[in-house]
Amino acid sequence: MINLLRSLSGLVALVVVLSACSPPAEESADPSSEAIETVTWRFALEEVEGSVQDAYAQEFKRRIEALSDGAIEVEVYPYGSLGTSSQITEMLQSGALELAFASPGHLADAIPEVGVFTLHFVLSDDDEVNRQVLSHPDLHALLRDPYRDEDLELLAVVQEGWMVWSGNKPLRTPADFENFQIRTMTSPILVESYRAYGANPTPMPYAEVYSGLQLGQIDGQVNPIFAIEEMSFYEEQDYLTSGRHAQFVATVAASRRWFDGLSDEQRSMVENVRDELVEWIDREQLRYNAERLEIILDEGGTEWVELTEEERDAFRQASLEVRDIYVEQAGERGREILDTLLDLVEQHQP
Numbered sequence: 001m002i003n004l005l006r007s008l009s010g011l012v013a014l015v016v017v018l019s020a021c022s023p024p025a026e027e028s029a030d031p032s033s034e035a036i037e038t039v040t041w042r043f044a045l046e047e048v049e050g051s052v053q054d055a056y057a058q059e060f061k062r063r064i065e066a067l068s069d070g071a072i073e074v075e076v077y078p079y080g081s082l083g084t085s086s087q088i089t090e091m092l093q094s095g096a097l098e099l100a101f102a103s104p105g106h107l108a109d110a111i112p113e114v115g116v117f118t119l120h121f122v123l124s125d126d127d128e129v130n131r132q133v134l135s136h137p138d139l140h141a142l143l144r145d146p147y148r149d150e151d152l153e154l155l156a157v158v159q160e161g162w163m164v165w166s167g168n169k170p171l172r173t174p175a176d177f178e179n180f181q182i183r184t185m186t187s188p189i190l191v192e193s194y195r196a197y198g199a200n201p202t203p204m205p206y207a208e209v210y211s212g213l214q215l216g217q218i219d220g221q222v223n224p225i226f227a228i229e230e231m232s233f234y235e236e237q238d239y240l241t242s243g244r245h246a247q248f249v250a251t252v253a254a255s256r257r258w259f260d261g262l263s264d265e266q267r268s269m270v271e272n273v274r275d276e277l278v279e280w281i282d283r284e285q286l287r288y289n290a291e292r293l294e295i296i297l298d299e300g301g302t303e304w305v306e307l308t309e310e311e312r313d314a315f316r317q318a319s320l321e322v323r324d325i326y327v328e329q330a331g332e333r334g335r336e337i338l339d340t341l342l343d344l345v346e347q348h349q350p
C-alpha cells in the first residue's frame with residue numbers, strides 16, 4: 001500500500017515521461033531486416049496487477065499483438081504507476097494515453113450520463129442478462145456522444161462483479177446505514193445513492209481506502225469481492241454484506257483523437273477484440289470473485305452476510321428516488337439512457 005501511494009506521488013514525473021515518449025511510430029533497430037514499423041498503445045488501469053481490469057488488458061494485449069504480427073505493442077500500466085482514476089481519464093482526454101479503464105463511479109464527475117451504472121437495483125439479478133444488456137449496441141449508441149463530447153471514445157462496458165458492503169457490523173437495513181461513514185468512489189451521483197440510505201458517504205480515491213479503514217476515517221466501503229481481497233480491505237473489516245444492489249461496472253475508453261486517427265484495419269481489429277472479450281471477461285470475473293471469496297473466508301475473521309429478498313426490497317425502495325436525482329444531473333440524454341437500460345433489462349429477462 002505504501003508503495004502504491006509512493007507511486008501515485010510520482011505521478012508528475014511519470015506524466016513528463018509519458019508525454020516525452022517518442023511518438024507512436026518507431027523503426028526497427030535491426031538493419032538486416034526490412035524496416036518494420038511498430039507502434040505502442042498505452043493502456044492504463046484503475047486496478048492493480050492481478051485484478052479483473054488487468055486480466056482484460058493482458059488478454060487485449062495478447063490478442064492485438066498476435067493479430068498485428070508484432071506491429072502493435074500494447075503496454076499495460078496498472079494502478080499505482082500513473083495516478084488516480086480521474087487523473088488517468090485526464091491523461092486519456094489529452095492524448096497522453098491511448099486506452100484506459102474509466103469507471104462510472106469516478107467518470108460520472110466528467111460525464112454525468114454514465115452515472116446510470118452507479119444506480120442501485122437497475123440491472124438484472126442475472127449476470128448473463130447484464131452482460132447482454134451492457135454490451136448492447138442501443139446502449140452504446142446513446143453513450144457515444146457523451147463520451148465524444150469529453151474527447152473519449154467508448155469501447156466496452158464491463159461488469160466486474162457484485163458490489164459488497166464491508167464494515168464492522170452487518171448492514172441488513174437502511175437503518176444500519178444511519179450515520180455510517182461509507183467510502184464511495186468520487187462521482188456525485190454515487191454519494192446520493194448512499195444518502196438515500198441515511199449513510200454519511202465519504203468519496204475518496206481508491207489508493208486511500210485501506211489507510212482510511214485502518215485509521216478509522218471511514219467505517220466501511222463498497223467494492224466487488226476480488227477488489228476487497230486484493231486491496232486487503234477485508235483485513236480491517238469484520239463483515240461483508242451482499243445485497244446484490246449493483247454490479248461494479250467499468251468502461252474501457254480510448255482517446256477520441258487517437259481512435260479517429262486509426263486506420264480502418266486497426267479500428268476493426270480493436271472492435272473485433274473488444275467483441276470477443278465480452279464473454280471472456282465475464283467468465284473471468286465470475287471466477288476471480290468466487291476464488292477470492294474463498295480466500296477471504298478461509299483466512300477467518302470475516303463473516304459473510306447475504307440479504308434476503310425482503311431485506312433487499314427495503315434498499316430497492318429507498319434507492320428509487322435517486323433515479324430522479326440522476327436525471328436532474330444527466331438531463332434528457334440521461335433520461336433516455338436510463339429508460340433504455342431499464343427496457344433492455346426487461347426485454348432480456350428469461
Ligand code: 6CS
Binds near residue numbers: 103
Ligand atoms: O473503488 C474504486 O475506486 C475502484 N474499484 C474497483 C474495483 N476498480 C477501480 C475503481 O477505481
